[in-house]
Amino acid sequence: MGVHPHSASAEARVRGAIDRLRATGHRRTIGRRLVLQTLAEADGHLAAADVHGRLVDAHPTLNLSTVHRTLVTLADSGLIHVLAQPGQARYGLADQPHHHAVCAGCGRTSEVPAADLADLLPRLEEATGLVLAPGLTLTGYCPDCSTNRG
Numbered sequence: 001m002g003v004h005p006h007s008a009s010a011e012a013r014v015r016g017a018i019d020r021l022r023a024t025g026h027r028r029t030i031g032r033r034l035v036l037q038t039l040a041e042a043d044g045h046l047a048a049a050d051v052h053g054r055l056v057d058a059h060p061t062l063n064l065s066t067v068h069r070t071l072v073t074l075a076d077s078g079l080i081h082v083l084a085q086p087g088q089a090r091y092g093l094a095d096q097p098h099h100h101a102v103c104a105g106c107g108r109t110s111e112v113p114a115a116d117l118a119d120l121l122p123r124l125e126e127a128t129g130l131v132l133a134p135g136l137t138l139t140g141y142c143p144d145c146s147t148n149r150g
Helices: 010-023 030-041 048-055 064-076 120-128 143-149
Strands: 080-083 090-093 098-103 109-113 137-140
Touching (some): 010 030, 030 048, 030 090, 048 064, 048 090, 064 080, 064 090
Parallel strands (some): 098 137
Antiparallel strands (some): 080 090
């Protein structure tokens, strides 16, 4: 699904997210931990159905509506972010500042560390007159789709 530039282990990322969840006054539940763990281990962003699909075999009582509610709670708490794309939203951990590069052909998504674009953003703001929001999404074509567009 994409490249994950984060160097921290999945477990360390989950522990950090759990600490931030508790700091915002939310309870640490097994469902929240499972969803955070799934997102931390994912290679990219996942739709709610993908998160559920990765968990249901080991946790058959966990239903899709619970996963949806958990994702909303985690997004509202700022622990995960929503990457809105045609068809369905996808979710990823928001533990390190980054932007997204999305293939307009196949939807493959890569994370771009914010530091990689830090020098460019002020110039873009000056050129456009916009104050750019965090979480910029760049759109283009991956090598496979670019070749097929020939």
